[in-house]
Amino acid sequence: MRSPVAADTIPSRGRVFEGPCTDGRSEFARDRQRIIHSAAFRRLSLKTQVFSLPSDHVRTRLTHTLEVAQIARGIAASLNLDPELSENVALGHDLGHPPLGHRGEHYLDEVLAARGGFDHNAQAVAIVERLERRYAAFDGLDLTFEALEGIIAHNGPLVGADGLQIGKHAGKPVPEDIRRAARLRGIDLSKHASAEAQIAALADDCAYLAADLEDGVRSGVIDLRRVREVELVDHVWRASGLDAVSDQERKAHEISRGLIGRMAADIAQTSAQLLEGLTHPDQVRDRREASISLSEPMAALQSELKSWLYANLYWSDAVKDEADEAARNVGELATWFLEEPSLMPGEWSEGLDGADPQVIADRVRDYVSGMTDRYAMAQHRAIASGRLLTPRI
Structure with missing residues (x-):
């Protein structure tokens, strides 16, 4: 029903x-x-x-x-x-x-x-x-x-x-x-979106936390022996009997799978209680608080996991230095296009001669943000070496 x-x-x-x-x-x-x-x-x-x-x-x-x-x-x-x-x-x-x-x-x-x-x-x-x-x-x-x-x-x-x-x-x-x-x-920006949209937001956290931990282990950045420092991971480890598993990739996957299962189940259980008594979708929008949520204990466990991943993955030297070096190219591309819009190919640069700086910035925002990683890097190399690329994204 x-x-x-x-x-x-x-x-x-x-x-x-x-x-x-x-x-x-x-x-x-x-x-x-x-x-x-x-x-x-x-x-x-x-x-x-x-x-x-x-x-x-x-x-x-x-x-x-x-x-x-x-x-x-x-x-x-x-x-x-x-x-x-x-x-x-x-x-x-x-x-x-x-x-x-x-x-x-x-x-x-x-x-x-x-x-x-x-x-x-x-x-x-x-x-x-x-x-x-x-x-x-x-x-x-x-x-x-x-x-x-x-x-x-x-x-x-x-x-x-x-x-x-x-x-x-x-x-x-x-x-x-x-x-x-x-x-x-007619979207009221001071209100919540539907319960379904709120689910997508929390599913995002479940997905990236679990998957990034698994990818971190596979890449060698995260030492699997240390992940049990995180209480939620330790719960999954013990429940899945991972002491008996020798394959590191299997362990990483079981941890990822277990994290998603526990967080998703908690969201469903907690939210079922929050939705009790509501009779119309607009009541979800009108509430001051979210209608889809983690329980307080699970939110605290998830917060600990996030903090651990920031310290040991996202801001680790192995990831941060490599990512910063590549990502700076995005900023340089945007800077070059703001200074010389004609560097953008085709229709992206059309009509920008003498244009208002805001119009140019809006065009640069749309163009650069739509690039794939490899296209951005290729554009950066080409412009830095004095050549222009003709392909469009």
Whole structure:
């Protein structure tokens, strides 16, 4: 029996350009197909998750996204919510990430700081609303209200009473792409998104924490003998009998699998209690607190795991130095394009002679953030050596 707060218990609030589907698909199935067939989604396969050097085994943005979607579907189904909407928000949540991981984002944000900076969530909105140009009648993907709302606000309300952002970007104005989309679609940025979107946000944490630990072990950066320092890992280790397993990769996978299972089960159990008594999806939006959550004990265990990974993986010399060296190229590219927009190929540089600096910065933001890792590195090498590349992303 469907939960009364499930998104599909009421008709979708629809799209801007096209009416309801007439071929038997659900509206959320239609959204999923549009995201998966987008060029931005394909490019995730060549964008870094943590490790900047290519490998046949470590996660990319694409494989991470698919893992988030799978976890989100499972949690949504266990709560009798709509798995397709949770999956769609998960599939769209990382579309706006620039090349070379979070450090690439840091350098791009730094270079563009005086012109609005860079926010990968706002860039995902830019992609699904205007940058994907595949349909004859409109730009973007024309997603449903619910899918777009989820991409914008899966991490919670964006603004406070003063209209400025809260949370990660506290005190900053809302990026123009988000403001435009919210105004057009009637999305209240001071409210939570659907329960399904909130699931996608927590599934993201489950996926990257477990997978990054596994990739860290496989790469040799993390010493498997030390991971039991983390209480949640130790719980999984003992429950899975890993003392009896000699194969290190099997151990790493069992730890990853066990972490996801424990965190996802906790989210489902805790959230079932939080959703009790609610009778309409909008009640989830109107609540001050999130309706999908970890329990306090599990949140504390997850926080310890995050801190350990930051100290022993993300900010380790083995990862940090290599990633910083590559990611600085993203900032240099943006700097060069701001100074000389004609270095951007084709339509990216059209109409920028004498243009307002903000217009140039917006074009640079869209161009550089859409690059794959290898394309960014190739562009950097070519421009640094005085040659221009003609291929477009």
